[in-house]
Amino acid sequence: MSNKTNPGNFFEDFSLGQEIVHATPRTVSEGDASLYTALYGTRFAVHSSDMFAMSLGFEAAPIDDMLAFHVVFGKTVPDISLNAVANLGYAAGRFGAPVYPGDTLRTTSKVIGLKENSNGKTGVVYVHSAGVNQRDEPVLDYIRWVMVKKNNLSAPAPEPVVPELPAFVVDEDLIIPEGLEMATFDTMLSGSAALWDDYDAGEKIDHVDGMTIEESDHMIATRLYQNTAKVHFNQHTEKEGRFGRRIVYGGHVISLARSLSFNGLANVVRIVAINGGSHTAPSFGGDTIYAWSEILGKSKISGRDDIGALRVRTVACKDQSCEAFPDKGEDGKYAPSVVLDFDYTVLMPRK
């Protein structure tokens, strides 16, 4: 093998406290925003219309928060998860400065935990990844942990360090972009009259619609994010793999669910936190994705009477509509159709 190609890092290559500057800075463009619309059919007014966004105090229509996530995340793949066996979870994700076309994003990561598995063949790596824009303003940071293969099985196990992970991002840590002002929020243009006040903790919403994934769709999306994980792109090897076919990037399913959630959560103006998330089963080309959401909690924003926060859990299913809210059972096992359980916090205007 040439020493000029990237073999990725194996478990023994990571060390606690290690800082990694990820390659491939990316200037986000209107083209990326158009593709995001074309891939998911998203209709949130704040991301669709410059005028609507500016009426709320944004500089222009920011890109969808999950597009920002995918771009920031994609850069970490060649260094963090090229040799991953599984993407185990996310926590403590916080969105900062809105991302506008023209902004250039970079990502760095710090290793904050390491724990070799008892089989001696794999270990769990915990990283804190941070994306910034061209003014070094944080746009998103989050913790992710992945199970990574060892290459040299005789490498010694590191001292196990498992970071404390918050169950969710607390209100005081949420970042409300400067200058946002919801007084003139137009519910005719946003597509729904339901505002923060109308949602109750415990409420469940079936997002009704379904969207079938084509191979071309998820590959176009994943390449747009410059995410290079091999399992998404190579049918020649994957046909011999565990599932016999390419696996859809989990983030593609998040974005599908997010787009479907418009029908029930149309007035979300911003995702402010990713509290956690599990890709509970793989998705493949041909699967039809449905979604439902549960309001896990709601809270006022200190000093603001025009906007509130909702903690939402969005569950995506494949090939099963969600009017019965497929979920995990009392045994903790998910219904077979469930592919995603995503816990996040959003801002919504108040009445």
Place this chain on the structure above:
Amino acid sequence: MSNKTNPGNFFEDFSLGQEIVHATPRTVSEGDASLYTALYGTRFAVHSSDMFAMSLGFEAAPIDDMLAFHVVFGKTVPDISLNAVANLGYAAGRFGAPVYPGDTLRTTSKVIGLKENSNGKTGVVYVHSAGVNQRDEPVLDYIRWVMVKKNNLSAPAPEPVVPELPAFVVDEDLIIPEGLEMATFDTMLSGSAALWDDYDAGEKIDHVDGMTIEESDHMIATRLYQNTAKVHFNQHTEKEGRFGRRIVYGGHVISLARSLSFNGLANVVRIVAINGGSHTAPSFGGDTIYAWSEILGKSKISGRDDIGALRVRTVACKDQSCEAFPDKGEDGKYAPSVVLDFDYTVLMPRK
């Protein structure tokens, strides 16, 4: 069902004179224009080159007129046709201000006709829809009528009102964008020497080429237009539906036919009217679309000797080439391969 999701309007929800502000304003971008090129391979010089467009008096390359149509139209779907059984027709469509990247489009509709069907289960709704830009300048208005389901079958039938529909948009009603000047029109760059003077009423043109539709293509297009009609996206339900598969958005076929029409109508600088149109049969992934056109009429533009109007009928067929001009027979029935019969008026430079 949550009261926060959009059930769409049923026939009994519409009332004569009702005005509807559609959601999801949209800032059109260069990214949308690129995607339109990538989806249809369109080659009209005025939409491809800023310099070419500016040489004719445009501010920049306007987006394809049919892209403007799809964006304006897409916004009406959640309110008008979510519960539609059939899209019955278009009339009186007029294009106004050219749409440039950066413009923000909004759509409103007014109910101008209602007629319950004798079965008591459906009715026909006539709407006049109008798209405007951020300066409230009209960019496109048109009449559409759709057959919509009743939800409450015991709701009383409204007084039947059927608006008078013009057979076509008369010359006096055509809008010629201000500042257009065809004196320097370059037929080398446009790709054809054939100008307005060279076309004769009754002339038929086979556009020769064919384009196969992939599932991914039509879904990417239809999502780009934020058109949410369920039948285009959900194979999980459609496999149990009438055709066993997803139906291609009729507008996608219009745009394919429009793009194919370059080979024979290369010097169209602008669509100024949609006189009528029928989706005579559904199209599906895997179909190959061909097209031919007939010049229905030609007229001079008052006060202009550099530009003329052609009324064109473009017929699209699937899986049949068009050198024999497949059409409707004397019995009014279309040849089985015909999927679209679209009647519109274009501007073309004169010699």
Place this chain on the structure above:
Amino acid sequence: MSNKTNPGNFFEDFSLGQEIVHATPRTVSEGDASLYTALYGTRFAVHSSDMFAMSLGFEAAPIDDMLAFHVVFGKTVPDISLNAVANLGYAAGRFGAPVYPGDTLRTTSKVIGLKENSNGKTGVVYVHSAGVNQRDEPVLDYIRWVMVKKNNLSAPAPEPVVPELPAFVVDEDLIIPEGLEMATFDTMLSGSAALWDDYDAGEKIDHVDGMTIEESDHMIATRLYQNTAKVHFNQHTEKEGRFGRRIVYGGHVISLARSLSFNGLANVVRIVAINGGSHTAPSFGGDTIYAWSEILGKSKISGRDDIGALRVRTVACKDQSCEAFPDKGEDGKYAPSVVLDFDYTVLMPRK
């Protein structure tokens, strides 16, 4: 057949010295750049980040050199190769001014050679094609030769003229964009520490990764380039054709190989020459493309100690990984998996 549709040129329609102004000028946009990323997953930092590109003296992130090639090339298809039997080769390709979003490209061609084949049914046409931007600055010129059908078999054979074709573009003819300065080149952000000094003539690099082609992908790409060659788009006719299916545009495979080459050649900042290239076998939807490269030569750039040139040969294979460097044998025949042999010259920073 209407005289308004383009039948393309047949062999007897070309004459030595003939100059052709190709239609469809194109303003390249950020949308095109986004689509290129989404179609190939390319990660070269100079094309991904405005800030990175500007740190090297570019005005902004230029579009990928191969995207510029495809746009310039696409314009020639309706005039040069609509009736081509085979695309035989490229030579003497030189990239000039970098292409930025907002630039408008046009292409002209001159016939520089003609040779009828002994069968009297086809002939080889040699053209020198040149793409320029809105300031008439050359962005790319190259020689291509294609085998084109005769339509009128009784047309007399022209005096055979075969131009002399250079084996490769010599260093003195390479164009180094003004103002480029590699002193601050950041190998953390570019993704590799390997610079010009680290490559040796004769060195081979397996680019490791594979990318499966979907029908939708290659058609979206080829339409984006406004390349109209029929064999890429029409399954209805191609199912009766030589291969029973649509053929992938050869340039799509070049761009896939170029994108895969990032893993091993990450620090290429610019392609400066296309020395030659052969599409040695057709590719189809479903094929998985791999690539490897060989360093054919390296040279210093006169007057520069910050940048050097590498002559590279990139070979693409389908459905076979490249760790064994599949190639042509001593008999000159390519291994059956090889689909592309592309010889080009790139710039890379020096230590």
